[in-house]
Amino acid sequence: MTETQYFLLPGPTQVPPSVLRAGSAPMVNHRGPEFKVIFQNMIESLKQIFRTKNEIITLTCSGTGGMEASIVNFINPGDKVIVASIGNFGRRYRDLAQTFGAEVDFIEAPWGSAIDPEEIKKRLDADSRKEIKAIIFQHNETSTGVYNPLEAIAAACDGHPALRIVDSVSGMASAPLATDEWGLDVVVAASQKAFMSPPGLAFIAVSEQAWQVQAKNTNRKFYFDLDNARKFALLGQTPFTPAIATAYAVAQALKIMLEKGLDNIIADHFRRRDIVRQGIEALGLRCVADPGCASPAVTAIYTPKGIAPPQIVKPLREKYNAVVAGGMGDIKDESFRIGHLGYINDLDLIAVLAALEMVLLELGLDITLGSGVAAAQKHLMKSSK
Amino acid sequence: MTETQYFLLPGPTQVPPSVLRAGSAPMVNHRGPEFKVIFQNMIESLKQIFRTKNEIITLTCSGTGGMEASIVNFINPGDKVIVASIGNFGRRYRDLAQTFGAEVDFIEAPWGSAIDPEEIKKRLDADSRKEIKAIIFQHNETSTGVYNPLEAIAAACDGHPALRIVDSVSGMASAPLATDEWGLDVVVAASQKAFMSPPGLAFIAVSEQAWQVQAKNTNRKFYFDLDNARKFALLGQTPFTPAIATAYAVAQALKIMLEKGLDNIIADHFRRRDIVRQGIEALGLRCVADPGCASPAVTAIYTPKGIAPPQIVKPLREKYNAVVAGGMGDIKDESFRIGHLGYINDLDLIAVLAALEMVLLELGLDITLGSGVAAAQKHLMKSSK
Numbered sequence: 001m002t003e004t005q006y007f008l009l010p011g012p013t014q015v016p017p018s019v020l021r022a023g024s025a026p027m028v029n030h031r032g033p034e035f036k037v038i039f040q041n042m043i044e045s046l047k048q049i050f051r052t053k054n055e056i057i058t059l060t061c062s063g064t065g066g067m068e069a070s071i072v073n074f075i076n077p078g079d080k081v082i083v084a085s086i087g088n089f090g091r092r093y094r095d096l097a098q099t100f101g102a103e104v105d106f107i108e109a110p111w112g113s114a115i116d117p118e119e120i121k122k123r124l125d126a127d128s129r130k131e132i133k134a135i136i137f138q139h140n141e142t143s144t145g146v147y148n149p150l151e152a153i154a155a156a157c158d159g160h161p162a163l164r165i166v167d168s169v170s171g172m173a174s175a176p177l178a179t180d181e182w183g184l185d186v187v188v189a190a191s192q193k194a195f196m197s198p199p200g201l202a203f204i205a206v207s208e209q210a211w212q213v214q215a216k217n218t219n220r221k222f223y224f225d226l227d228n229a230r231k232f233a234l235l236g237q238t239p240f241t242p243a244i245a246t247a248y249a250v251a252q253a254l255k256i257m258l259e260k261g262l263d264n265i266i267a268d269h270f271r272r273r274d275i276v277r278q279g280i281e282a283l284g285l286r287c288v289a290d291p292g293c294a295s296p297a298v299t300a301i302y303t304p305k306g307i308a309p310p311q312i313v314k315p316l317r318e319k320y321n322a323v324v325a326g327g328m329g330d331i332k333d334e335s336f337r338i339g340h341l342g343y344i345n346d347l348d349l350i351a352v353l354a355a356l357e358m359v360l361l362e363l364g365l366d367i368t369l370g371s372g373v374a375a376a377q378k379h380l381m382k383s384s385k
Numbered sequence: 386m387t388e389t390q391y392f393l394l395p396g397p398t399q400v401p402p403s404v405l406r407a408g409s410a411p412m413v414n415h416r417g418p419e420f421k422v423i424f425q426n427m428i429e430s431l432k433q434i435f436r437t438k439n440e441i442i443t444l445t446c447s448g449t450g451g452m453e454a455s456i457v458n459f460i461n462p463g464d465k466v467i468v469a470s471i472g473n474f475g476r477r478y479r480d481l482a483q484t485f486g487a488e489v490d491f492i493e494a495p496w497g498s499a500i501d502p503e504e505i506k507k508r509l510d511a512d513s514r515k516e517i518k519a520i521i522f523q524h525n526e527t528s529t530g531v532y533n534p535l536e537a538i539a540a541a542c543d544g545h546p547a548l549r550i551v552d553s554v555s556g557m558a559s560a561p562l563a564t565d566e567w568g569l570d571v572v573v574a575a576s577q578k579a580f581m582s583p584p585g586l587a588f589i590a591v592s593e594q595a596w597q598v599q600a601k602n603t604n605r606k607f608y609f610d611l612d613n614a615r616k617f618a619l620l621g622q623t624p625f626t627p628a629i630a631t632a633y634a635v636a637q638a639l640k641i642m643l644e645k646g647l648d649n650i651i652a653d654h655f656r657r658r659d660i661v662r663q664g665i666e667a668l669g670l671r672c673v674a675d676p677g678c679a680s681p682a683v684t685a686i687y688t689p690k691g692i693a694p695p696q697i698v699k700p701l702r703e704k705y706n707a708v709v710a711g712g713m714g715d716i717k718d719e720s721f722r723i724g725h726l727g728y729i730n731d732l733d734l735i736a737v738l739a740a741l742e743m744v745l746l747e748l749g750l751d752i753t754l755g756s757g758v759a760a761a762q763k764h765l766m767k768s769s770k
Binding site for chain 2: 027198
């Protein structure tokens with residue numbers, strides 16, 4: 001195993017050395033005063049990133065566990081819900097909702113496109129009896145590298161009482177999100193994305209309206225029971241032993257993030273997106289996402305005709321020590337993905353573009369070495385003023 | 386916050402420095418070849434500790450998440466099950482089973498005692514129609530410091546088809562357990578106990594019979610769906626992003642454990658139990674557990690008359706930097722607990738006994754300084770030959 005890699009996945013993401021070190025501190029009592037301070041500070045810092053005054057509950061699980069919690073606490077079996085998908089993880093939300101008995105009206109944008117807020121509005125306007133209990137939508141989708149116009153989607157929900165449940169696992173702190181201002185009721189995030197920390201913790205912000213719905217929820221739940229978690233959170237604890245080391249890491253990562261400022265962090269993500277996209281397009285490759293909704297967190301790229309994703313991903317890793325992701329879902333066999341969220345050095349992106357050029361040339365494609373790099377450099381120079 | 390503590394909780398436990406360091410390595414792709422090697426080696430090592438050839442599934446969650454998985458995969462709503470409890474976590478299993486709709490026949494031993502295998506046998510013998518689908522019992526209970534005669538309980542189940550589901554979260558690798566030899570169908574463990582690692586991963590061994598039951602299970606489940614996890618495990622992966630850093634830590638901890646040998650590890654736990662118990666009894670305090678079932682993982686101790694647990698736990702931490710646990714459940718207000726599982730130096734136990742003597746003296750008790758320590762020393766010298 002190579003100790004140091006150019007690590008450009010859409011999650012887990014690179015963890016800064018100080019965050020790795022923070023995560024290697026000795027254990028403390030998760031019901032003692034030391035953890036209480038760490039835990040409560042973590043929550044307060046998370047609120048700034050979520051842009052919310054709502055409570056944020058911490059769960060020891062992956063992002064999918066957080067998504068499950070957002071279903072089993074707020075949706076009853078038989079409830080009508082809309083799931084608006086823009087790719088693989090949107091489908092996972094559909095599967096989750098159906099698994100727990102929801103009646104799902106499934107909307108899916110063409111892969112590479114965002115949700116049209118009008119689609120949501122039309123359905124809600126037609127729901128004169130207000131039977132729809134929740135609209136589930138995504139902030140960002142890693143399979144396609146698309147981010148949604150979250151503010152406009154939220155606005156399309158105005159006037160309808162359905163809960164707004166948002167998967168922001170890969171979107172949080174990479175694309176804009178304002179939980180309170182946009183009236184988002186349930187927002188799910190996870191430690192291993194823009195939070196630059198190891199996987200193991202999920203975070204879920206819950207509005208007052210959502211808590212009221214939760215109180216009447218009839219689903220069977222125990223580990224993911226958010227009301228129980230809320231009671232323990234008031235004591236600065238979790239109901240069950242939390243991933244303490246991951247909490248240490250997240251606490252340190254949040255310190256770095258708040259020092260940098262959320263607006264700067266998001267601007268960095270958009271700049272990195274454009275560096276990658278300029279480089280990719282200069283090489284004649286095509287990005288999956290439409291330009292208007294191209295994700296600041298990850299870029300999905302169609303492979304050149306006749307080239308399967310492993311033909312690119314494998315030599316990048318084996319020859320150049322650069323880790324990018326393969327495709328997912330409908331475009332699994334025709335795309336690969338460069339993650340650019342979290343802790344990334346701009347030059348890393350240029351290095352990986354250079355490696356990609358060499359791999360493509362070795363595959364027999366007509367590539368001018370340095371051409372993708374040059375386009376990326378130009379964008380980098382321009383955007384750094 | 387004090388950086389170094391005498392850390393004697395029944396979980397999380399102390400993490401050895403090399404395990405902390407292992408957990409602070411950079412991230413890798415959880416679907417890539419590097420993680421596959423770590424993951425598969427971890428599973429193979431775990432099998433040696435579980436003493437099983439059965440598959441072991443890894444979940445990113447606390448031990449309670451693993452317990453939930455053992456319910457929602459193997460017990461249908463309406464199923465009759467026996468839950469045999471020896472304390473607080475036995476009750477949690479009852480609550481879990483009831484939450485997911487099981488019809489629970491709840492047995493509880495008096496706090497401080499183990500389960501009488503005859504109790505189980507009587508019930509199973511009376512079940513002539515074989516309606517009982519599962520017997521859920523504990524390996525070790527941290528609230529009372531009691532461990533069960535697992536082999537005898539398992540033998541009492543012989544001849545009945547009910548699944549044998551075992552909570553071994555705090556028992557695994559501290560008290561004897563032989564999954565295959567004793568015919569245990571589902572065995573749950575977690576990273577933060579005798580595995581000397583941070584919390585965040587649960588492990589669950591599943592027998593062939595249990596997989597057959599799982600295939601017909603009708604519970605709603607997604608994050609804890611073990612059949613899905615099994616499919617991914619065949620690829621050396623997990624369905625959802627795992628706690629990678631915790632897996633690094635566990636892999637290193639298992640290396641240490643297998644070098645030491647499971648029998649030696651368990652013998653160490655029993656020696657440490659006796660060191661603590663001898664010291665405690667020499668001070669005139671009374672242990673909660675009957676001597677015949679006193680846990681090798683943790684010792685629960687009644688506080689002297691008129692003394693509340695925080696009067697002991699708090700000065701131990703604040704004055705002497707020694708972290709022990711308060712009471713739980715029925716004996717919450719009359720007991721405290723010294724954990725001695727995982728990575729413990731014998732002398733740490735003696736140091737904490739010394740601190741306890743000073744705290745008790747300061748509380749006005751008639752304590753001869755050094756008397757508990759001396760009893761512990763004698764046992765230590767005898768047991769080290």
